[in-house]
Amino acid sequence: MGKASIIVFSGDLDKAMAALTVATGAAASGMDVTLFSTFWGLNVIKKGGAWKGEGFMGKMFNVMARGGDAIGPSRLNMLGMGRWLMKRMMKKKNVRLPREMIKDAKELGVTFLACEMSMRVMGVRKEDLIPVDDVVGVATYVQEASKADITLFI
Amino acid sequence: MESDVKLDSRGMVCPQPIVELAKQRRKMDSGKIIELWADDEGAKRDVPAWCEQTGNEFLGSEPDDTFVRYFARTV
Numbered sequence: 001m002g003k004a005s006i007i008v009f010s011g012d013l014d015k016a017m018a019a020l021t022v023a024t025g026a027a028a029s030g031m032d033v034t035l036f037s038t039f040w041g042l043n044v045i046k047k048g049g050a051w052k053g054e055g056f057m058g059k060m061f062n063v064m065a066r067g068g069d070a071i072g073p074s075r076l077n078m079l080g081m082g083r084w085l086m087k088r089m090m091k092k093k094n095v096r097l098p099r100e101m102i103k104d105a106k107e108l109g110v111t112f113l114a115c116e117m118s119m120r121v122m123g124v125r126k127e128d129l130i131p132v133d134d135v136v137g138v139a140t141y142v143q144e145a146s147k148a149d150i151t152l153f154i
Numbered sequence: 155m156e157s158d159v160k161l162d163s164r165g166m167v168c169p170q171p172i173v174e175l176a177k178q179r180r181k182m183d184s185g186k187i188i189e190l191w192a193d194d195e196g197a198k199r200d201v202p203a204w205c206e207q208t209g210n211e212f213l214g215s216e217p218d219d220t221f222v223r224y225f226a227r228t229v
Contacts, residue, residue, distance in 0.1 A: 001208070025169040028176035029207040094165050104173050 001030035005148035007141070011040030011067065012074035013086060013098065019044075019154040020101040026150065027108035034144050035105070036136075037129075038115035041154075042122060043067035044098060045112060045129050058123020065122065069099060102130065113140065155213065155225050157189035158182070164193045164221050171197050172204050179210065179228060186228045187213070193221040201226070 004026040008019045019035065027033045037045050046052065046067025053062035072083035090097065096104070106112070112132040119125070119135065126135055134140075145151050161178050163171035171192050178188060190201060198215075201224040205212035213225035 021169050024173055028169065028172045029204055030176075030209075093167065094170075095167055096170065108173065108176060 001032070002149040003032045003034075003144075003147055004150040004152075005034050005141070005145040006036070006151070007153045008035055008037045008041035008044055009039055010074065010154055011043030011065070011071055013071045013083060014073045014075075015154050016041075016044040016071060016098045017095075017101070019152070020098055020105060022150075022152065022154075023110050024101055024105045024108060027105060027110050031150070032111075033105075033109075034111045034113060034148075036113045036115060036141050036144075037132075039118045039122065040065070042114060042118060042124050042129065043071050045102070045114065045132065046124070047128060047130055052125070052128040053123040054125050055123065058125075061123050062128070069097070071098070115141075155189070155216065155223075156187065157225060158186040160189045160191065162191045163197075164191050166192070167194050168196050168200070172200055175201070175204060175226075176208070179208070182228050184228050188226050188228065190224040190226070191218075191221050192224060197222065197224065 006019055006023055023033050023035055043065055048068040050063050053059045073086050076082040114129055114132045114135045116135045116137055161174055163174050175190055202212045205226050210229050211227040213227055216223045
């Protein structure tokens with residue numbers, strides 16, 4: 001049925017939705033799907049709450065780079081007003097939030113991988129993330145992507 | 155058309171109907187007919203596309219007043 005490999009680099013609500021929509025859609029269509037979260041994309045798979053991160057600098061950084069339900073749209077966020085509006089509109093129109101889509105993706109067998117290097121740079125610990133299948137490096141990505149029929153960088 | 159299972163995805167949008175379809179398919183044996191009720195416009199092409207992609211057989215659709223019934227045979 002094929003294989004899809006998606007790099008989630010962005011931590012924006014709209015881009016996360018696009019990545020998760022393709023991931024769940026591909027998995028639902030019988031594909032073997034892997035999501036690699038790196039840099040801001042780690043925010044998409046972060047647990048809720050503010051006090052995350054390694055050490056003092058990591059904590060300071062992760063208060064600013066909050067994840068989970070705190071991620072906002074790539075445009076017109078306006079200090080969270082855009083996020084609030086967009087989420088309200090999503091709920092009203094019955095569009096699923098990222099955390100609900102992650103649940104679907106897991107149920108359909110999507111593999112969640114986190115990039116170790118960007119976790120170190122941004123002070124993100126494994127326990128700050130939702131349960132991921134593995135923490136990996138670029139060689140794993142290259143191996144996965146070289147076998148994939150669909151590769152995306154979002 | 156007679157069906158073995160009815161799945162109501164009215165009010166849902168992409169990718170929900172396809173996700174529900176895939177979840178339902180996993181619970182069923184081959185040779186059964188799934189009837190999906192959907193009212194999103196995308197389903198018109200998405201349901202046959204899903205069938206082709208997953209190797210299930212698309213049997214067609216029947217419009218109702220506010221939604222469309224899609225039929226697929228599990229293979």
